[in-house]
Amino acid sequence: MAMRIGELAERAGTSVKTIRYYDRIGVLRPEERSESGYRLYGEDALDRYRFVRAAQAVGLRLGEIREIIALRDLGETPCAFVVDLIGRRAAELDAQIADLAALREELRTLDRRARRLNPRRCEPRLICHVIDPEI
Amino acid sequence: MAMRIGELAERAGTSVKTIRYYDRIGVLRPEERSESGYRLYGEDALDRYRFVRAAQAVGLRLGEIREIIALRDLGETPCAFVVDLIGRRAAELDAQIADLAALREELRTLDRRARRLNPRRCEPRLICHVIDPEI
DNA sequence: CTTGACTCTCCCCTATAGGGGAGGCTTTAG
DNA sequence: CTAAAGCCTCCCCTATAGGGGAGAGTCAAG
Incomplete structure (x- = not known):
């Protein structure tokens, strides 16, 4: 069995x-x-x-899943807890997505800059004028 | 000095x-x-x-930054390498953002389901009908 | 001379969700 | 009976960017 x-x-x-x-x-x-x-x-x-x-x-x-299961095993309905968890996770996700989108925008800026700049005018004093333009 | x-x-x-x-x-x-x-x-x-x-x-x-600096210290202009890196990072970001957005959508679905379901009708056989509806 | 502030290397620790493998029992099939 | 396959616990390892602390050497001022 x-x-x-x-x-x-x-x-x-x-x-x-x-x-x-x-x-x-x-x-x-x-x-x-x-x-x-x-x-x-x-x-x-x-x-x-x-x-x-x-x-x-x-x-x-x-870890969160374990808590849900533990509640269940205590005989309680974990619904409220789960709804709360989901709400928090959603907020975290929103923040994370916003961060990544901002980073993505930053990369777009870099890409435009890279097209504008001439590699031969890359000053050796700097490491990379695409990333760190210093004007 | x-x-x-x-x-x-x-x-x-x-x-x-x-x-x-x-x-x-x-x-x-x-x-x-x-x-x-x-x-x-x-x-x-x-x-x-x-x-x-x-x-x-x-x-x-x-690790990537180290490679850029190493190129620079070898006397080469790391522009091409940097542009390539940025392109790959952008692609990774796009994929990541899409994943997170899908997850966010999933959470919205769960939230709607939680509002529809009655906690008192939560069957003890399942752990949580919000997350795992089995229907 | 000594005390306190710096500095050095070395080692362990963080979070996540397991994977790899060693060394040693247990079970099952032939 | 024996060999293979399963199973057990224990321990280390992964990636990232450092943080904490021990124990010991160094440097400046009073």
Whole structure:
């Protein structure tokens, strides 16, 4: 009935290392251990695994996912917590996107400058007048 | 005439650790060492430092910056190399921005779903129906 | 002469999500 | 019975740009 780690990994389409790691950080604990210490998982482990991946796919970190699961295991509905997490992640994403877009714009400026400048007029005193123009 | 590391760091507005690190990875080598092993820098170290920061600010990594500086120290004009680097970094940025925007869109979907779903109808069998709806 | 401020090298630590491999049991098939 | 395949724990490693601190040498002023 119970799966060992290799079977779970294969059915989940992942590596044994990953499942062991999930056990270690507490997002996917085995139901029990065999007498010889082997991790034994039930069928629901596959659902759990799928949940972890779904949560990762929307940008949550394993630490946050562990907290969601912990709430669930305490019998609470983690909805409010999840909505809050998602809101914060969204704000982080917005900031990150804005940063990258600004950087992208900066690169466009550099590209225009590079087209305007003549490589032969590149003063050896400076390292690169494209990046550091000093007027 | 020659500055020691503390003075350079202060005038550059950075930390001694950073200057030492730049020496170690080869982006900002001291002109020489004193008898007792102290790093000694000339005035141009400040320009170099400024260049490194300018290059970092447009998204280049220290490893790439080192290559630009190495080219320069070989007497070549690194313009072509820099333009190439900038082009590649721009492409990376575009891809990254697209990824983040897709993730952001995904979060918007989740947010809409969370508003539609009733937390009380959250089935205990699933961990969180906002993230992993199974339907 | 001594104290305090600098400086040196060396080593560990940060976050993330695992990967690689060693050395040693356990289980299963033939 | 034996060999292969699985499994265990433990430890190091990845990339980035440094930060923290130990222990020891150096330099200036009082």
